[in-house]
Amino acid sequence: MLKIVNTEWKLFLREPSMVVFAVLFPAILLSVLGAIPALRTPDPNFDNQRFIDAYMSSLVVVTLAFLGLNKLPTTVATYREKGVLRRFSTTPVHPARLLVAQVLVNVIAGVLSVVLLMVVGRVVFDIDLPHHPLGFVVTFLLGMLSLSAIGLLVAAWAPNARAAGGWATVVFMLVMFFGGVYLPRFLLPDFLNTIGEYLPPGVEALQDSWLGAAPDPVHLGVLALVTVAAGTVAAKSFRWE
Amino acid sequence: MAIIEVEDLVKTYDRKVAVDGVSFTVDEGEIFGILGPNGAGKTTTVECVEGLRSPDGGTIRVDGLDPRRDRAELRTRLGAQLQQSDLPDRIRVGEALDLYASFYRDPADWRELLARLGLADRAKTEYRKLSGGQKQRVSIALALIGKPKVAVLDELTTGLDPQARRDTWELVEQVRDTGVTVVLVTHFMEEAERLCDRIALIDAGKLVAVDSPAGLVSRVDGEQRVKFRPATPLDVTLLADLPEVTRVERHGPQLIVTGTGNLLHAVTSVLARNQIVAADLRIEQAGLDDAFIRLTGRKLSE
Numbered sequence A: 001m002l003k004i005v006n007t008e009w010k011l012f013l014r015e016p017s018m019v020v021f022a023v024l025f026p027a028i029l030l031s032v033l034g035a036i037p038a039l040r041t042p043d044p045n046f047d048n049q050r051f052i053d054a055y056m057s058s059l060v061v062v063t064l065a066f067l068g069l070n071k072l073p074t075t076v077a078t079y080r081e082k083g084v085l086r087r088f089s090t091t092p093v094h095p096a097r098l099l100v101a102q103v104l105v106n107v108i109a110g111v112l113s114v115v116l117l118m119v120v121g122r123v124v125f126d127i128d129l130p131h132h133p134l135g136f137v138v139t140f141l142l143g144m145l146s147l148s149a150i151g152l153l154v155a156a157w158a159p160n161a162r163a164a165g166g167w168a169t170v171v172f173m174l175v176m177f178f179g180g181v182y183l184p185r186f187l188l189p190d191f192l193n194t195i196g197e198y199l200p201p202g203v204e205a206l207q208d209s210w211l212g213a214a215p216d217p218v219h220l221g222v223l224a225l226v227t228v229a230a231g232t233v234a235a236k237s238f239r240w241e
Numbered sequence B: 001m002a003i004i005e006v007e008d009l010v011k012t013y014d015r016k017v018a019v020d021g022v023s024f025t026v027d028e029g030e031i032f033g034i035l036g037p038n039g040a041g042k043t044t045t046v047e048c049v050e051g052l053r054s055p056d057g058g059t060i061r062v063d064g065l066d067p068r069r070d071r072a073e074l075r076t077r078l079g080a081q082l083q084q085s086d087l088p089d090r091i092r093v094g095e096a097l098d099l100y101a102s103f104y105r106d107p108a109d110w111r112e113l114l115a116r117l118g119l120a121d122r123a124k125t126e127y128r129k130l131s132g133g134q135k136q137r138v139s140i141a142l143a144l145i146g147k148p149k150v151a152v153l154d155e156l157t158t159g160l161d162p163q164a165r166r167d168t169w170e171l172v173e174q175v176r177d178t179g180v181t182v183v184l185v186t187h188f189m190e191e192a193e194r195l196c197d198r199i200a201l202i203d204a205g206k207l208v209a210v211d212s213p214a215g216l217v218s219r220v221d222g223e224q225r226v227k228f229r230p231a232t233p234l235d236v237t238l239l240a241d242l243p244e245v246t247r248v249e250r251h252g253p254q255l256i257v258t259g260t261g262n263l264l265h266a267v268t269s270v271l272a273r274n275q276i277v278a279a280d281l282r283i284e285q286a287g288l289d290d291a292f293i294r295l296t297g298r299k300l301s302e
């Protein structure tokens, strides 16, 4: 298993666009936004916080969405289309291990990305580290798993790699929108924000654990539920060829 | 001794019957060919043997195992090269072999295997940068990495140029010489004739015949054809009346005489007696092609 993860990790590092978007992009975006003075001035309309403080959780959403809803479904669907999964089935190792390895690689890449984001935020812009570290880690992992489960569901249902890419992009855009990536969440109408609170990968829970106290268990519960439900359906309906 | 036994295999996709009551056995240590036109059901047959598909009827035994029930154990004894299967674009040849070797309890030494397959200098090359022939050789290497007793190779030379094809044939013979039983799926006559100890002819899901290449050819009764252009007009009945001759055809200036026995001698005697000079005289032995036409009523190669 370790060898499969190791190999998949090397393959990931050989795709420059993947590395840039999944690992470096959030930190780069933070640097660009942070370079704008207005965005790093405390805003009285917004609890006296700076825009960049409040935007950190949305930057985490970028990483999670990219890994779970772009990289995962396209890689898996491509592996199926090219017969990589089938070749695995001729060996003593079940091809499901390859999918698990993909998710593990994503967890590693996601952790790297978030650590980089925190370091840049702390050192350059004096942004606090998450106030509730345990809550943050749990939310991050659940957010990752829930989006991965949805990504695998897309890969399971899409007839081919192209379709998987297309469908996944639609979900990706929705998640990014509700995660406040395109428009900061305080500009979104309340009812949209309420929806966003419950949608994977749990932007509200990320926000809570970063800026305030523990994440709301209900939010985490929903993420766990989505993970189990989407994961089960994906596993049941997955085609290996 | 039989290492693979297939009996009354039936496989249906939706409503299309792909394999319809096929039976054959493969002996230990032989190269067994499965030959037939496109869509005959060759791939479906071997995928049932590999345990990748469950048959709708019939029984299969591979080294005493049921491919579906004893999947796990079968995987350690049977190596498969699939008709359509790639590796990730950016994986290096050495990495792929190292990875697949780790799946087996007692794998072959992958560096040695690469050297044997003439890929020693490609270990650091990414899969996408390999030529078609090299990709096929990597595929064979992966099928052999677990030291299987049986290797199933599906269309391994399709899409290769003639030189690469011949190199690959040599490789298959080497594999057999190390004691591995080889099942070779192909729709190339020449390949089957050159490599296989025995061949199963499959057409439209049905088994037409199982025999050695020579045995299949002998089923067309040692039929031969003599072709020539007579320099002066010739009374065709002189030839048609010969006991050796079964058929005389005229194609423009060319005569094609089909028959058995010492056909050439009989024909040239008649020509000599009548002082007729024959230009472009050629004789053709019946081959697997003819056997296939005789057995199925149609041509194998399109």
Ligand SMILES: Nc1ncnc2c1ncn2[C@@H]1O[C@H](COP(=O)(O)OP(=O)(O)OP(=O)(O)O)[C@@H](O)[C@H]1O
Residues within 6 Å of the ligand: B013, B014, B016, B017, B018, B036, B037, B038, B039, B040, B041, B042, B043, B044, B045, B083, B187
């Ligand atoms: N997964 C599938 N679903 C539905 N029909 C299939 C499937 N695979 C094969 N078939 C059909 O079953 C028949 C036999 O196919 P098969 O692939 O076994 O033939 P083949 O002899 O290997 O042909 P080729 O020389 O083209 O590889 C064909 O008519 C094909 O269209």
Ligand SMILES: [Mg+2]
Residues within 6 Å of the ligand: B042, B043, B044, B083, B154, B155
């Ligand atoms: Mg085939």
